[in-house]
Amino acid sequence: MPHPFVVAPRGGAPVAAAVPGDRWPRESPLDGLPxxxxxxxxxxxxxxxxxxxxxxxxxxxxxxxxxxxxxxxxxxxxxxxxxxxxxxxxxxxxxxxxxxxxxxxxxxxxxxxxxxxxxxxxxxxxxVPRRTLAGLTDLERAGMFDHRGGERLAGLVADRANLLVTGAAGTGKTTLLAALLGAARREERIVTIEDVAELRIDHPHHVRLEARQPNLEGAGGIDLARLVREALRMRPDRLVVGECRGAEVRELLSALNTGHDGGAGTLHANGLADVPARLEALGALAGLGDGALARQVFSAIGWIVHLSRGADGRRHVAGLGRPRLEDGRLAVEALPWPG
Structure with a gap:
């Protein structure tokens, strides 16, 4: 029985360069799929x-x-x-x-x-990324938020607020963040930092930095924390970390506390009330105590936009919040949405 994943060239046509041992041309990853x-x-x-x-x-x-x-x-x-x-x-x-x-x-x-x-x-x-880049109007049409919600989000971008987009896996955090950044002024320079580059933004000045894994000898790795430091030397108007999942939260908060308005990041969290505990866990990885983290977040992050996915699988903005201090610890104040 023939192997279903073997791709044979047709008619002697030239085959694009492939990784040794691979069956797929590097330029056309879809061509070799079953x-x-x-x-x-x-x-x-x-x-x-x-x-x-x-x-x-x-x-x-x-x-x-x-x-x-x-x-x-x-x-x-x-x-x-x-x-x-x-x-x-x-x-x-x-x-x-x-x-x-x-x-x-x-x-x-x-x-x-x-x-x-x-x-x-x-x-x-x-x-699988969208073939066309979705803007805020497209997401409104898809039901992620209503017209008032879209205007509220567009206003946060225009005001250069620092945003944290939260939600569970698969709720559309990257999609919404890309749409928000696409609404930024055309003259602004956006530098994004990701573990695996996923953010595709409809913007003329977008610089993408992607982490690199160490080689088989354990050398050559470049993590997100290093990339945040490098990005600060690139004079970004907006500095974005695609997903905070470790010690890079320290560098992001430090950057947003030094005049880099309009920045953003995403964070896995089940709800607005869970965001403080999630950030405290990441802060611990970076050597930040709960009090120091709370002050950094309160100063750096203006708004938290939380996404959810319903039982029908539809993604939507479930709430809006602002960081606040409560007895020296981080808390999140839930605000009316879209309000």
Whole structure:
């Protein structure tokens, strides 16, 4: 039986350069996908594609992950696909490095986990970027907020408020942040810093910095905290950290406390009330005590925009808040939305 992931050149046409051992040309990551998988990745409504080992393929079009009929692949085939996808992103996945995250040409983000870390077989998650860049008007049309809410958000951008966009995974934090930054004045210089570059902004002056993982010898890594320090030397009008997940929160807060208005970042949190505990945990990683972190956040962050995803899978702005101090500790005051 032919292997479903083999891609053969047709008619002697030249084949684009590929990573040694790969079956896919680097310039066209969609060309080598199995047809049923490519069809879903190429669908403009699809936001995520999931392969759960040999047990199934699931697709999310914004209304929750739904199983796809007609998909057949055994564990060896799914593992081969994971190895190929990760290699296309310039990294390597094997038993010694079983969890890897990469970005492919076109902005497709691939995360793969091999067994036994993933007990049910190789798991692949693909985040598929929108083909067209969504602005605030597009998100309003999609139901993320109403017209009054859109005007409120646009006003925060125009006022150069420092924003923190929060929410659980998959709630649209990156999508909303990109739309907010796209509403910034055309003359402003935006520098974004991400672990894996996902932010695509409709703006003429956008500089993207992406962290680099260490090589097999453990050398050459550049983390987000280092990139924040480098970005400060690039004279940004708006400094953005795509997601605060560690010690880089210290550098971000320091930067926003030195006159860098209009900055932003995203943070995983289940609700506005959970934001202080989440920031305190990150601050501890950076050596910041609760009191020092509270003062830094209160001074640096103007507004917190929280996103949620309903039972129907629809993403929406669930609340707006402002940091405040409460007996020396960080708290968040929930405000009327859109109000």
């Amino acid at each position: 047809e049923i998988l490519r069809r879903h990745v190429d669908d403009p409504d699809v936001t995520d594609v999931f392969l759960n080992g040999a047990s199934g393929l699931f697709v999310d079009r914004g209304d929750g992950a739904r199983p796809v009929t007609g998909w057949r692949a055994d564990e060896e085939e799914v593992r081969d696909l994971a190895v190929t996808l990760i290699a296309l992103g310039g990294r390597h996945i094997d038993d010694a490095t079983p969890c890897v995250d990469v970005r492919l040409a076109g902005g497709i983000r691939v995360h793969a986990v091999l067994p036994p870390v993933c007990a049910d077989g190789t798991t692949i998650s693909l985040r």
